[in-house]
Amino acid sequence: MKDTLVNVENLTRIFDVSKPWLNRVIEREEKKLLLAVNGVSLEIRRGETFALVGESGSGKSTIAKMIVGLLSASQGKIDFDGIDLSQPGGAEMRALRQRYQMIFQDPFASLNPRWRVNKIIAEPLRKFDMESSESARHKRVEELLELVGMSAKDGVKFPHEFSGGQRQRIAIARALSSNPEFIVCDEPTSALDVSVQAQILNLMRDLQD
Numbered sequence: 001m002k003d004t005l006v007n008v009e010n011l012t013r014i015f016d017v018s019k020p021w022l023n024r025v026i027e028r029e030e031k032k033l034l035l036a037v038n039g040v041s042l043e044i045r046r047g048e049t050f051a052l053v054g055e056s057g058s059g060k061s062t063i064a065k066m067i068v069g070l071l072s073a074s075q076g077k078i079d080f081d082g083i084d085l086s087q088p089g090g091a092e093m094r095a096l097r098q099r100y101q102m103i104f105q106d107p108f109a110s111l112n113p114r115w116r117v118n119k120i121i122a123e124p125l126r127k128f129d130m131e132s133s134e135s136a137r138h139k140r141v142e143e144l145l146e147l148v149g150m151s152a153k154d155g156v157k158f159p160h161e162f163s164g165g166q167r168q169r170i171a172i173a174r175a176l177s178s179n180p181e182f183i184v185c186d187e188p189t190s191a192l193d194v195s196v197q198a199q200i201l202n203l204m205r206d207l208q209d
């Protein structure tokens with residue numbers, strides 16, 4: 001096993017923030033490009049916690065989204081466990097996707113409001129065909145809920161029936177359900193109350209151990 005899990009080299013992302021073509025022609029404006037991420041290289045080892053710090057708008061979320069494949073990179077290379085993420089297609093990509101997950105900043109926006117918690121947490125299991133039967137999936141969801149400090153009975157509720165901290169626990173349970181080796185957390189506690197922030201950080205540290 002290689003020690004380096006994620007290796008990012010010279011990652012760059014340019015956003016096109018120009019006005020629509022017709023407006024540009026009429027107003028005689030040039031195309032406007034925004035350099036959000038410029039030549040970032042980093043290396044994350046297995047089992048390591050890697051923190052990315054920077055002021056607002058410095059490109060942290062953009063880097064996170066490129067690493068998990070939610071945004072394409074304009075330039076640069078992302079390797080996961082030695083595999084170039086821009087290369088594989090189809091089945092290989094699917095197998096890779098199972099190995100990393102993301103927890104977003106805002107648990108109010110990242111959980112589908114129309115789905116019960118059971119279904120939300122089971123989605124990665126279903127997507128990656130991880131448990132053989134519906135009852136095995138159900139059991140796994142109950143385990144995950146208890147793992148993040150909630151009750152197995154909470155699964156039948158909807159996201160709006162929970163507090164911010166509880167929702168972030170649900171988001172963590174979902175991220176953990178496919179047994180990922182790597183989790184990208186984009187400010188997972190900044191939408192939460194200060195007292196709850198510590199609980200979530202402690203939970204994440206325990207789970208990492």
Ligand SMILES: Nc1ncnc2c1ncn2[C@@H]1O[C@H](COP(=O)(O)OP(=O)(O)OP(=O)(O)O)[C@@H](O)[C@H]1O
Pocket residue numbers: 015016017034036054055056057058059060061062063
């Ligand atoms: N989809 C997009 N289209 C155009 N510009 C974008 C887009 N996403 C991000 N940007 C711009 O890229 C820059 C970096 O944004 P990003 O969200 O990565 O910052 P951040 O470091 O995560 O900030 P924060 O700490 O406030 O979350 C910002 O100037 C932002 O306006």
Ligand SMILES: [Mg+2]
Pocket residue numbers: 060061062186
């Ligand atoms: Mg951000």
